[in-house]
Amino acid sequence: MAKEFKIKEKMWSMAGKFTISDELGIDCYQVEGSLFKIPKTFTVKDMMGNLVSKIEKRVFAFPAAFDVSMANGESFTIRKELTLFKPRYSIDHLGITVQGSFWDMDFELLHEGQVIARISQEWFKLASTYNIQVYDEAYSDLVISLVIAIDYVKELENNSK
Numbered sequence: 001m002a003k004e005f006k007i008k009e010k011m012w013s014m015a016g017k018f019t020i021s022d023e024l025g026i027d028c029y030q031v032e033g034s035l036f037k038i039p040k041t042f043t044v045k046d047m048m049g050n051l052v053s054k055i056e057k058r059v060f061a062f063p064a065a066f067d068v069s070m071a072n073g074e075s076f077t078i079r080k081e082l083t084l085f086k087p088r089y090s091i092d093h094l095g096i097t098v099q100g101s102f103w104d105m106d107f108e109l110l111h112e113g114q115v116i117a118r119i120s121q122e123w124f125k126l127a128s129t130y131n132i133q134v135y136d137e138a139y140s141d142l143v144i145s146l147v148i149a150i151d152y153v154k155e156l157e158n159n160s161k
Contacts, residue, residue, distance in 0.1 A: 003140055005029075005132040007147060016042060016152075020144060029144055033152075042148055044141075053145040057152070066149040070141065078149045089150060096142075098150065107150075109143060117143045128155075 004023035009016065016033025027047055034041045042055040051071045058065045058077075065079035076094040089098040089107075096116070100107035109117040116139050122129040128151055134140050 002133040002135050003137050005134070005140075005144065007128070007130040007132065007144075007151075009128045009151070031148055040152070042152070044145055044148060052141045055145060055149050055152075064153045066152070068145050068149060070145065072141075074142075078146060078153075080153050089153070091146070094142075096146075098146070109139075109146065111139075119143075119147055 005020055005028065006023075007018070007020045009018045016031065018031055019027040020029040020031065021027050029052065030045050030047065032043050032045075039059045040057040044052040044055070046052055053071060054069045056067050056069075058067065061079065063080040063082060065077055067075065067077050069075045074094075077092040078098075079090055079092070081090055089100070091098065095111060097110045098107055099110065105123070106118075106120045108115050108119070116136055117132060117134045119130055119132050122131065130147055130151070132143060132147060134143050
């Protein structure tokens with residue numbers, strides 16, 4: 001059975017501070033972005049305040065890239081690939097692929113060809129709102145961290161246009 005999460009960022013939160021809830025509306029994660037720190041970082045914590053991951057933007061990477069350090073000691077890099085039509089992201093040192101649909105509003109996370117999570121962004125919202133289904137709860141922390149990094153890459157692209 002899939003675990004469902006909803007990420008709804010507060011549009012006016014300059015530092016990028018928001019919570020992530022499950023399908024019952026119960027807060028499960030809290031995310032806080034740095035306000036004036038270079039490079040931009042995000043910390044993801046559970047509701048007890050325990051660190052889940054730290055996401056740090058590489059300063060001079062083009063296209064954008066983020067280093068993600070998980071609390072369990074795993075680390076990996078997520079980067080946007082240069083493509084013409086279909087958004088695509090690569091994840092180094094993890095064995096997971098991110099495939100996006102046209103317009104980059106829906107994507108899947110695959111491990112060894114199997115879908116481990118589906119992520120969709122709601123249209124016509126003032127703040128970024130994502131619905132996430134994780135098919136193996138062991139991937140929940142990882143999936144949440146990846147979505148935060150991908151959303152920030154998208155925000156950077158939108159601001160540069």
